[in-house]
Amino acid sequence: xxxxxxxxxxxxxxxxxCVAIAGADYCVIAADTRMxxxxxxxxxxxxxxxxxxxxSVMASSGFxxxxxxxxxxxAARHLIYQHQHNKHMSCxxxxxxxxxxxxxxxxxxxxxxxxLGGLDSEGKGCVYTYDAVGSYERVGYSAQGxxxxxxxxxxxxxxxxxxxxxxxxxDAVTPLSELEAVDLIKxxxxxxxxxxxxxxxxxxxxxxxxxxxxxxxxxxxxx
Amino acid sequence: MGIRAILSSHLPNGQFGRHSLxxxxxxxxxxKLDTSGLESAASLFGASSELFDGFATxxxxxxxxxxxxxxxxxxxxxxxxxxxxxxxxxxxFKEGVMVAADSRASMGGYISSQSVKKIIEINPYMLGTMxxxxxxxxxxxxxxxxxxxLHELANxxxxxxxxxxxxxxxxxxxxxxxxxxxxxxxxxWDETGPGLYYVDSEGGRLKGTRFSVGSGSPYAYGVLDSGxxxxxxxxxxxxxxxxxxxxxxxxxxxxxGVASVYYVGPNGWKKLSGDDVGELHYKYYPVMPSTVEQExxxxxxx
Numbered sequence: 046x047x048x049x050x051x052x053x054x055x056x057x058x059x060x061x062x063c064v065a066i067a068g069a070d071y072c073v074i075a076a077d078t079r080m081x082x083x084x085x086x087x088x089x090x091x092x093x094x095x096x097x098x099x100x101s102v103m104a105s106s107g108f109x110x111x112x113x114x115x116x117x118x119x120a121a122r123h124l125i126y127q128h129q130h131n132k133h134m135s136c137x138x139x140x141x142x143x144x145x146x147x148x149x150x151x152x153x154x155x156x157x158x159x160x161l162g163g164l165d166s167e168g169k170g171c172v173y174t175y176d177a178v179g180s181y182e183r184v185g186y187s188a189q190g191x192x193x194x195x196x197x198x199x200x201x202x203x204x205x206x207x208x209x210x211x212x213x214x215x216d217a218v219t220p221l222s223e224l225e226a227v228d229l230i231k232x233x234x235x236x237x238x239x240x241x242x243x244x245x246x247x248x249x250x251x252x253x254x255x256x257x258x259x260x261x262x263x264x265x266x267x268x
Numbered sequence: 269m270g271i272r273a274i275l276s277s278h279l280p281n282g283q284f285g286r287h288s289l290x291x292x293x294x295x296x297x298x299x300k301l302d303t304s305g306l307e308s309a310a311s312l313f314g315a316s317s318e319l320f321d322g323f324a325t326x327x328x329x330x331x332x333x334x335x336x337x338x339x340x341x342x343x344x345x346x347x348x349x350x351x352x353x354x355x356x357x358x359x360x361f362k363e364g365v366m367v368a369a370d371s372r373a374s375m376g377g378y379i380s381s382q383s384v385k386k387i388i389e390i391n392p393y394m395l396g397t398m399x400x401x402x403x404x405x406x407x408x409x410x411x412x413x414x415x416x417x418l419h420e421l422a423n424x425x426x427x428x429x430x431x432x433x434x435x436x437x438x439x440x441x442x443x444x445x446x447x448x449x450x451x452x453x454x455x456x457w458d459e460t461g462p463g464l465y466y467v468d469s470e471g472g473r474l475k476g477t478r479f480s481v482g483s484g485s486p487y488a489y490g491v492l493d494s495g496x497x498x499x500x501x502x503x504x505x506x507x508x509x510x511x512x513x514x515x516x517x518x519x520x521x522x523x524x525g526v527a528s529v530y531y532v533g534p535n536g537w538k539k540l541s542g543d544d545v546g547e548l549h550y551k552y553y554p555v556m557p558s559t560v561e562q563e564x565x566x567x568x569x570x
Contacts, residue, residue, distance in 0.1 A: 048336075048339075049336075050339075051334070051336070051339070051340075054343075055332075144403075144406070144407075145407075147403070148403055148407045149329060149330075150329070150330065151329060151403070151404075151407075151448075152329050152330075152331050152332065152341065152344075152446060152447070153330060153331065153332040153344070154344055174381075176375070176380070176402065176403060178401070178403040178404075179403040179406070179407065180373075180401075180402035180403035180405075180406050181406070182381060182383065182384060182385070184383070194378060208371065208382065208383040208525065208526045208542075208544065210371050210383055210385065210525070210526040210528055210542045211526060211542045211543070211544065212528075212539055212540075212541050212542035212543075
């Protein structure tokens with residue numbers, strides 16, 4: 046008797062791409078707004094970006110139901126932190142919280158590929174990139190989602206900085222200005238939209254800097 | 269307690285009972301400190317018992333409701349594709365312990381990162397290496413660091429390498445069969461001198477003097493075993509470790525990035541070097557200008 050395979054899976058992939066770039070005093074987080082299932086588009090205007098704290102913004106692609114549950118969980122934990130410590134969580138603290146939250150579901154993972162961007166306690170931009178079970182790393186830029194394999198090589202070419210593991214240490218700040226970084230993001234998404242069926246419709250860009258948060262939109266190809 | 273004193277001075281003894289109980293209860297309410305703010309959210313995850321008993325319990329994980337746990341894990345891991353593929357090595361020599369690793373993380377055929385920290389600093393005198401699932405190694409090494417610190421606070425002395433590796437091995441054994449992927453070496457210096465243990469997610473724990481773990485380990489072993497002597501100096505040992513990692517990254521596609529070398533001595537660990545393996549290649553095998561036999565010339569015109 047052959048083993049019975051499950052004919053229902055608790056997971057689905059809603060596609061999409063997310064990118065974040067860290068600068069000397071800013072951070073840009075962007076994601077497309079298409080939500081799909083299989084070959085169908087569910088909606089063209091779904092935001093994958095969520096503001097978790099004053100200086101931390103998360104963008105997630107993958108299974109949006111898991112993403113929504115994860116965002117709610119983190120928002121609740123942040124509220125508890127604020128009550129207990131009388132201040133907002135810093136971005137590095139939120140990064141560790143996200144990692145632990147993902148790992149606690151190690152045996153029934155959140156199908157979410159996250160990228161967390163923000164400003165650290167010195168005001169410098171920081172980007173943290175995750176896998177679905179919580180392993181994370183602070184980087185200068187990152188892409189996740191269905192278009193990540195198309196986007197990452199281009200960002201490596203434009204932004205590649207010396208590895209933080211090198212000794213003697215070499216300075217790894219992205220030399221781009223805020224406007225140049227936003228422009229790069231727009232270019233990158235326009236290209237990814239051409240070759241990835243799950244990326245397109247509209248691009249949502251969030252820019253975090255010392256003055257606060259700014260949101261921008263750009264139309265992408267809808268086919 | 270002051271409220272009770274005032275109360276007893278104004279009411280006759282008979283009436284003391286009920287009212288005072290209420291007010292004493294109120295008195296107690298006022299005296300009692302509200303410590304709910306000090307409880308960390310860790311108690312939500314069942315880790316609070318760590319503070320009360322010597323045997324720290326592992327965090328509790330929610331499990332999927334399914335008949336076929338193994339099949340589900342297989343599918344989940346396929347979908348999640350955690351980062352693995354690596355080369356790490358460590359060996360004991362006369363001066364202490366030398367630990368080295370590459371920095372590449374691969375997800376299937378895609379390189380997800382070239383700058384992963386695979387040598388984890390558990391505390392100032394103990395290091396752990398990462399091979400297997402990146403999230404598993406990161407989480408459990410951090411958990412081990414917490415347990416080592418709690419041991420220090422409870423016993424007023426540092427934990428031994430033997431003890432730390434045993435703590436980790438016991439935790440991993442309890443999750444045996446559930447799909448964790450951890451192949452780690454715990455290297456440190458304690459009261460008995462240098463210590464090195466290999467611990468994995470099958471529950472294995474081995475004491476030894478030379479280990480290499482990961483997809484690139486066969487290549488690293490070749491270089492390490494042929495060059496090893498107990499009485500190497502620190503520079504020679506570091507160069508041996510660096511070469512072994514370089515050769516492994518040369519032949520193994522899943523290893524690459526930056527070769528980091530750490531030394532653990534009586535005063536704790538120290539990072540000795542971090543070199544890009546691409547640059548190491550040209551350092552070990554520099555391009556020699558060779559004599560040209562035939563030289564092509566530009567042909568002008570059609």
